[in-house]
Amino acid sequence: MRYLLSLLLICWQTAATAQWYETQGHAYVTQGNKENARSLAIENALKKALLVAGASVSSVQQVVNGLLTQDEVNIRATGNVNAFEIVNETYQGNMLSVTVRADIIPQSRQCFSADYRKSLLLTKSHLSHREQANIGSIYKIDSALIKRLANKIQQQGSYLAPKLSVKSSNEFSRYNNSLDIEKIKHISMSLGDMTDSQYVMFSEIDDVSFALEPNNGWQFWQEDEFERHFKLNVHIYNANNGELVFQKQYQNSAPWTFTKRARVDVNSNTFWQSQYGAVLDQTINQVITDIDDNMMCQPTRAKIVDVQGNQIRFNLGERHGVKLGDKFSLLHVKNFTSDKGKSYAGFNVSPFNVKVVQVSNASAVAQTEDGKILDSIQLDDLVVRH
Template identity: 55%
Template sequence: MFMRLSLIGLCFAIYSSASFGQWYESQGVASIKNNDNKAAKAQAVHNALKKALLVAGASVSSVQQVVNGLLTQDEISIRASGSVNSLELISENYSGDLVTVTIRADIFPQEKKCFAADYKKSMLLTRSNILHREQANIGNIYSIDRTLIKKLANKIQQQGIYLDTKLALQTKTEFSRYNQSLQTQSLKNLTMSLANMTDSQYVLFSEIQDLSLANDENNDWQFWQKNIYQRQFNIALYIHDGTTGERILDKHYQSSAPWDFDDRKQVDVTSHNFWQSEYGQQISVTLDDMVSDIDENMMCQPTQGRIVQVQGNSITFNLGKRHGVKVGDKFSLLHLNNFISDDKRSYSGFNISPYKVIVTSVSQDSAHATTAEQHILDNIQVNDLAVRY
């Protein structure tokens, strides 16, 4: 039986069979650097296969293992052991400095790696920080700190699987000041405060580290144009746990592309013209990589619901249908046990309750659960956690 599913903004063709697994069709995009089409094609296939594997439920380690193993060969149809039986390159298209490929992979269903993958985690995306603001003067692109995060949120909504995002773009946070001066405790406090105010499990920060123009003109292939320079786009991504404030992901991305705008005129970074330029397309490719990395790393992070009400043997916590919670789901309970060390640093500890709760009713943003054996939850308080690992 053959059917088509629309999922995360991509069309995946799935063929179900007991002996052949399932077919997943997906697209991948990569930029061409130093005229190396072969390397760009391999990276595009890499990105497409990662998307297919993540939709199929592969873990982070198995994605890396299978992708690295498959892409050592340059064949239209590739046989492989493990969760991927075969990989076919359906099409490849070259446009400017970008290559787009469509692949089809035969993926065997595999044993679930973590129950947390059943749920979407709520994540707050904060306004980015331009570390060297003078670099944004060329094109007057200061507003890229907001526009970039809006684009990232849209891509997560379209391509991501494991996140429910919220935006905080009106004002900049103190993140970069704390991060650059290594004020770890202040970073934790900032994260926990933002997470608490917005009902978020995780908080994403970012720093735009380089927007500079290269000194040499990029006229190797554009000799008939004047003043076309390479412009850098380097960005760092940080994700923090909203409950403890601790950093769980730190990734850096470096890229560049021709800046084909008049450097004396203002460029509208929200415009179609900007995002269709080579520089805008390169940023879009970087954002795709970020979405893939975020999804991979968040898939098996614990799904943590903050308890907002305790009554006898029942609780209410702030996860609901939008996060994938269903009636009958079981959650563990953690009692927060924060403490301050001798050097005045605060740490988060947890006492694990011997009881689990079963969800009895669910609304869009919250769930009600009770203990299986009607035990009174006298050691659980508001702001403790209901967790699924």
């Protein structure tokens, strides 16, 4: 099978030396579809190679009802893949492992905002139909999924600095169902303010139900094995103004290999190494790819938490990529409310520019280079890359 790599490059190419990266990708064979599993495993391996080379990847497979309809891998990256070859391909039960060697030329970043990692708060997911979690007693999937997502973003994400809040639920789903945009804005800004986060992610697990027909009904000596569905909705809001910046739905399914009476620990390796857990893991990986690619060019706006003379402190630091000598412009927040009660974000650009003179893990101190007093700057005003 021949694979076409379509590279969508936003920035111009720079002279660089190509390097070979050898990585291994994995995928489960579901419903006997080895070609689809092979395609997913190759995608997985190429993503790893590009990410190791410093790329941002958005890979899309066109699949209809489990059948590969277009033999093409689309990669959006800051690296150029000259060529790749499949080194090895092995099966272990339903698991397919493919080793790929790729020739990659690294390139410069795609946008200015990519210089800093955005602080993203991940909130507890909402399990829309709790009765669907009865089989397996997987009620804690709402927090387990987000914990795993946060850990993977920490390890794999290129443009995000995650924070986790799964001890309590929030009202997002209720407001979202009633289309109460203003209350969603309020809760996003409130959570961002409480946790010093630039962006807030809400999610809804809308489906963990079972298919009506068993996969192995003809094997009368075995217990029936059913496909279990999984549907996840992801929403990300700007915590400075409450505006929606990312929204996407993910849908998949896989065989539920546990018995009907088994109580399954969704935080255990047993669950995540099962076929259903592996498909959830693949979904998580796709979520990371999508939000990393989307958030890469979102503006990095830090909040000013202290003003003293010609100095300010703001809530970006080393963990976000801020360095000594970085320069920032200042924005004075000027939100307003329309006659119909809708709130809108507004900013006045300050004439002041500041330069970073101190950096800690989560914050930085910057000052005006000419020593002028920042008399018009207030707490909760913003800094942006100059």
